[in-house]
Structure formats: C-alpha cells, structure tokens
Amino acid sequence: MTAPASNFTETARGRRKRRQEVIAKWIFGSMAAAMIVPLLLIVGYLIVRAAPSLKLEFLLDIPRKGMTAGGIWPAFIGTIYLVFLSLAFSAPVGILAAVYLNEYAKDNWFNRLINLAVINLAGVPSIVHALFGLGAFVYAARFGYSIISASLTLAIMTLPVIIASTRESLASVPRSFREACWNVGATRWQTIRAVVLPNSISGILTGVILQVSRAAGETAPVMFTGAVFFKAVQRGDLLPYALTDQCMALSMHLYTLSTQVPGVQESIPYATAVVLLGSVLLVNTAAITLRAYLRSRKKW
C-alpha cells in the first residue's frame, strides 16, 4: 500500500459530498432568488403601463372629467390621514398592552384570555373588521361614515400585530438585565423605563412602521366605514378633510377606477397603483433603515 501524497488528498466519497454541497446550495439559492422575479415583474409591469401618467402633476391634481382624467391628490392625502390617525390610536394602545402582557402579566386565566384574544384578533379577515367597524364606530358610537370611524377600524385591525411585534422586541431584552435591576430594589416600572424600553424601542418602532403599509393597502375596512368614491378637494390642499368628513383613499380609488368607472384613461389605475406601492416601499425602507441604524448602536 502506497502512502497518500498528502493528508488532504480528496477521496471519491469526499468528492461526492462536495458535489452534493454545491447542488444543495444552488437549489436553495435559486429558490431564494426566485423571490425577486415576481417583485420585479409586478413593479416593472406597473411602471411600464403607468408611464404616460407618471408625473408630479398626477400626484398633486384632483380627479377630473368624472374620474377619467386628472390626478389622485384627494385619495393620496386621504390615505395619509387614515394611516397616521389609525396608528395614533393603535400604537400607544398596542405598545402599552404589550408592555403589560410581557412585563407585568402573571400566568392566570385572565391574561391567558387576553393572549387568546390578541392571537384571534390577528386572524380575523379584514372584511369582518370592516363590518365590525361599520357596526361599532359608524352606528353604535355614532361617528358616522368618517375618517375617524375608518381610522379606528384600521387601528383595531393593526393592533394585534403591533402587540405581537412589540412583545417580541421586549422579549429580546435578556431577562438577566431585569433580574439585576430587581436585585437592587428597582420596581418593575423603574426596570422597564431604565433598561427594557430603551433597548427595545428600535424593534417596537419598526413593528409599528411596518403596519403603515398594511393600513394603507386595506380596502374593505375603509370602504365600509368612511372612504368615498369622490370628494371635491382643492388641488394640493394639505388639510382638506375634517375628522368627521368622509375621505378618498388610494386603495379604494384604485378599486373604483378599475371596476366602476367606464372610459378611464388606461394609465391612471396603474399610476395609482404605483403611487400606493411606492409609498409603502418608501415607508418600509425607512423602517429597515431605522432598524439597521439602531442595531448598529446595540449596547451589548
């Protein structure tokens, strides 16, 4: 028997393993890469079809000629109103509820019930939320068809997700930090304020911001509770709506343009979709940037 030339001469078995490694990597990698294709196709298709309308004027102008021409300003500003107002409701409630559930709640039937409620609320279809908003806010609370009813409906819809993402961020702060605080006689609140919140706020904010895209994209809840087909608004007016007004919204506008209005200039629905998608991507990018920035300053 001759000695091998080197300790590291590749055997047949080693070669087979190496080949498997390469094949496996390519299979997994190509599946991951496949994710890019639909996104590029959607964005590319939309932009090509929308191209004739993609001007700043389209964003700032109001719909004209029975919605068949002009821009989308009232819908754009309406969506911004709805999104921010809904988060103004759901972010504080959701964050405080999550702090309670993660930091204070003992394991008893009451808190298990709350947890169950949160999980199930997250699974309720948006059309059911819409119906609930109609009954609860429009009729029972007598807010009528209004921005405030629609925002509250969206808030209820985003609440469970905000609670879940906030709890996850809170749980990422190691328990040993809390125990160290308790050992020196800190109350739960002193612990939360000094150590837990400052070190989870980045994740909490990211979770909240990501809900912007969900609130902006939903059609059914706003359609049932406060969004209208058309609302006369000044071109480029930043404060066109009162809270008790009905408003236009991008998602609903896209729906009506595509299905309800005959003779719409072909590029307009596509351009509306581009604005909706662009705003959402912009906000998501902001969230990811914020998270990356705050992570880079991680303290342990």
Added chain:
Amino acid sequence: MVTAMTAAANALPPADVHIEVRDLRLAYDAREVIHGISFDLHRHEILGVIGPAQSGKTSLLRCLNRTIEFTPGTQVSGSIRFNGEDIARTDDVFGLRRKIGMVAPLPVGLPLSIYDNVAFAPRCAGLKGKSDLDSIVEQCLRQAALWDEVKDRLDNLGTKLSGGQQQRLTIARALSHQPEILCLDEFSIAIDPVTTMRIEDVLKELRQSMTIVLVTNLTQQARRLADRTFFLWSGEIVEFGPTEQIFGEKPKDRRTYDYVRGIFG
C-alpha cells in the same frame, strides 16, 4: 442535627443574628426544592454555602431578598427574619432588597454607562443629588477594586467591559445601595483566578462593615474566606458548623467529608 444547631443559635445574644431562617420550604409548582432548612446568619460573619448544582443554593438566596416572587408558580413557607422582622410581612419589599446586595453568577453589566450602572440603585431609592451620587459611585467602584481601571471612562457602556471588570461592576452595583448583607452567588465562575483573588481580598475588607453570604462551587474558596459553612445538598442542610469543622478531618457527616474532597457521589 438541626435541633442541636438551633439550640446553639438560640444561645447567642439576639442582636448577633442578622437573618434567621426557620423551616424554609420552597416549591416550584409542585416540586419541592428546599425541604425545610433552618439556620442563623450572624452579623459581620462570612457564611459559606457549598453544595453541588441543583441543591437549592441560588433559590435560597432568591428567597432572602424575595426576588423568588418574580418566578411564576413558586411557593415559599417557613419564616425568614431580617433583623427580627419577618420579610414576608414587610411593607417595603424594595427597601428590603436594597438592604441585601446580590451578585449573580454571571456578570451583568446593565446596558447603561458605568456611572449609571452604579448610580441606578441609589436613584431608584430616590437619591438625586449629583455630588451624593458621584461619591457613591466612586466609593463603590473603589470597594469593588474597579475604580482605577474605569475612572477616566465612566460614561462608557458597562456592557463593553471585560468579563472580570463586569463582575466587579456587578459587585459595585450590589454595594451601591449600601446593603447590610452581601450575597455572592458563585461570583468567580466567569472570571480569572487573579481577579478572583482580588475580589476575595475585597470581601475580607467588606466584612468589617457588612455580613457576607458566599455561595460557591469552589469549596476551597469557602475554606479560605468563610467563618462558618454549611453544606447544602438536595435542598437540605447536611452539615453546618465552623469552617474548620466542615473542611477538617472529622466533619460530623460522611457526605461532607466526601464532598469537600471531591469524591462525592
């Protein structure tokens, strides 16, 4: 054995007893882990607690400052008297915790500046004056033998210190609320021998001003430092006596003899 010990403890003047533990039982859910132990902690002594893992050492410490209550499903019975007062009935559990300094096995630098790590507990207690805080921070860091290494960078993060430095920071934090009793739970498992010896010297000095409970896996550490030692095994005190007795040729229990010589089990 327990009866004899209790009798001996009762013979001492009452002022000498800092903490009196009687028939302490602790159960996690239905599983009892401490089975009715009793002992006295004397003022200004170093009490060594030795015993293998899972014997209930850490749980015992957590009963003393009532942080055991943060673990769901625990039941504590029996009595613990701190300066004669039943801790289960105290109105101010946060004040109680500040009277007991607690150092955990793994160093925990809070994600705050070095200064804020030490100033945290006094602030929680309501102290606000900058000069008061400054002097507490300096004094505690000096006591923990860390001052010289960090005095020029007190605003750096405590979490970015080395392991040994963080453990001394943890000790400084435990001293920052001016406790009467300092409990160290295997403080040396994450640090090197040189730092360990430095901290042991610190402890010898601290005993002038406070009572120390030293829980340790290093039996020799208890031998070096403790006045009295007990051997806790499976939630029961196997033997409690002067350190020389526990580590001597003739401890009362065969298991003690075996354990301290590393031939246990």
